[in-house]
Structures are given as C-alpha cells and as structure tokens.
Amino acid sequence: MERTPRPLLDAILKTLHANRDDLRNAVLTRVLSLTWQAMERVPSRTLVEAASASSDQQALLRILEAPEMALPDADVTSIEAARARGIEARDQLIKAEGGSWAVQRVAKYLGLTRQAVDKRRKANKLIGLGLGRHGYLYPSWQFSKTGTLPGLEEALAELRRQDPWAQVIFMLSPNDRLDGTPPLRALRQGRIDDVKMAASLFGEHGAA
Numbered sequence: 001m002e003r004t005p006r007p008l009l010d011a012i013l014k015t016l017h018a019n020r021d022d023l024r025n026a027v028l029t030r031v032l033s034l035t036w037q038a039m040e041r042v043p044s045r046t047l048v049e050a051a052s053a054s055s056d057q058q059a060l061l062r063i064l065e066a067p068e069m070a071l072p073d074a075d076v077t078s079i080e081a082a083r084a085r086g087i088e089a090r091d092q093l094i095k096a097e098g099g100s101w102a103v104q105r106v107a108k109y110l111g112l113t114r115q116a117v118d119k120r121r122k123a124n125k126l127i128g129l130g131l132g133r134h135g136y137l138y139p140s141w142q143f144s145k146t147g148t149l150p151g152l153e154e155a156l157a158e159l160r161r162q163d164p165w166a167q168v169i170f171m172l173s174p175n176d177r178l179d180g181t182p183p184l185r186a187l188r189q190g191r192i193d194d195v196k197m198a199a200s201l202f203g204e205h206g207a208a
C-alpha cells in the first residue's frame with residue numbers, strides 16, 4: 001500500500017481538529033464537497049496547474065475558475081426535472097374534466113357553509129386537493145346537477161386508505177376491471193357497484 005504523503009496527512013489532521021467547531025465544520029463540509037466535485041469534473045491538466053500554483057489560494061482559485069466547475073450538477077438537474085414533471089402532472093389533474101373549484105364555489109353550489117364542505121372533505125365524502133397555504137381545490141367532476149355525483153361517496157369509502165391525489169388518479173384513469181373505462185365515466189353510467197369493486201382493489205399488487 002502506498003504511503004499517504006505527509007502534507008496530506010497534516011491537512012487531514014487539521015481538518016479533523018477544526019471539526020470540533022460547529023461553524024468551521026459547516027464550512028469545511030462545503031469546501032470538501034466542492035473539492036470532491038473538482039476531482040470529478042476538472043481535467044488533469046487543470047489539476048496539474050493548480051498543484052503547481054505558488055500558493056494554496058492560487059491553487060484553489062485555479063480550480064474554481066475552471067469552466068467545468070460551472071456546469072450544473074447532474075443530480076440537481078435531474079431532481080429539478082422530476083419536480084417540474086410532478087408539477088405538470090399535478091396541474092393536469094387539477095384541470096381535468098372541467099377543472100376544479102375553490103371551497104367558496106363548492107359551498108354555494110351545494111348550499112352549505114365552508115365549514116360543512118371542509119367537514120365532508122375530512123370525512124372522505126369529497127375530494128379536496130391540498131395546495132398548502134392556498135387551501136384546497138375540489139375537482140368539479142364530483143358534482144352533478146343535483147349535488148354530488150351518485151356513487152362518489154361509496155367509491156371514496158373504498159378508497160379511504162388512498163390520499164386525495166391517488167383517488168383522483170383512480171377516478172380518471174382507464175381501469176381494466178371496468179373494461180378500460182375510467183371509473184368516473186362508469187359512475188356517470190350508473191355502474192356504482194362495479195366502481196366500488198374496482199376501488200376496493202385499487203392499489204393492490206397487479207390491480208389497475
């Protein structure tokens with residue numbers, strides 16, 4: 001095994017000693033992370049130039065100024081892309097089948113108070129999609145000319161273990177147990193028992 005150079009050992013020992021200080025520990029963590037990125041990204045010729053610099057400061061600057069260090073981190077880029085896709089998918093669910101209503105509109109349509117609408121949502125009798133500080137949006141397809149869609153509450157009772165977003169996905173997606181018909185369309189066709197059965201199996205291994 002090759003012997004670790006003494007200067008490297010001294011640098012490591014100093015780093016470990018500084019680790020006793022929380023502030024220095026936080027800074028060193030970031031510096032070490034940056035150093036690791038440099039070893040992965042910067043070409044050998046740049047590392048040679050940095051190693052031959054006249055001072056530690058010049059060595060560090062040579063690495064930081066390398067064009068490769070300005071490239072976006074692949075992990076961060078993939079995370080941001082995934083987040084963007086998630087937001088797009090969420091927006092599609094909110095806008096599907098006529099869009100979604102704010103609680104005020106739902107309350108007026110059903111002749112209820114906002115508190116009563118919220119109570120129904122908590123009782124799993126209405127789907128309310130949480131938007132953080134912006135409250136909830138209620139998919140408009142839940143409502144018929146006379147109130148809520150017939151069979152909705154029965155289906156939601158079978159989906160009680162699923163979160164509201166999963167419930168929406170179930171209602172709008174083609175379902176093999178309904179011959180490829182989305183459960184929402186099946187409810188509109190009056191196939192309440194069929195939808196209840198499909199809902200009871202939703203989320204099981206191999207279930208549509």
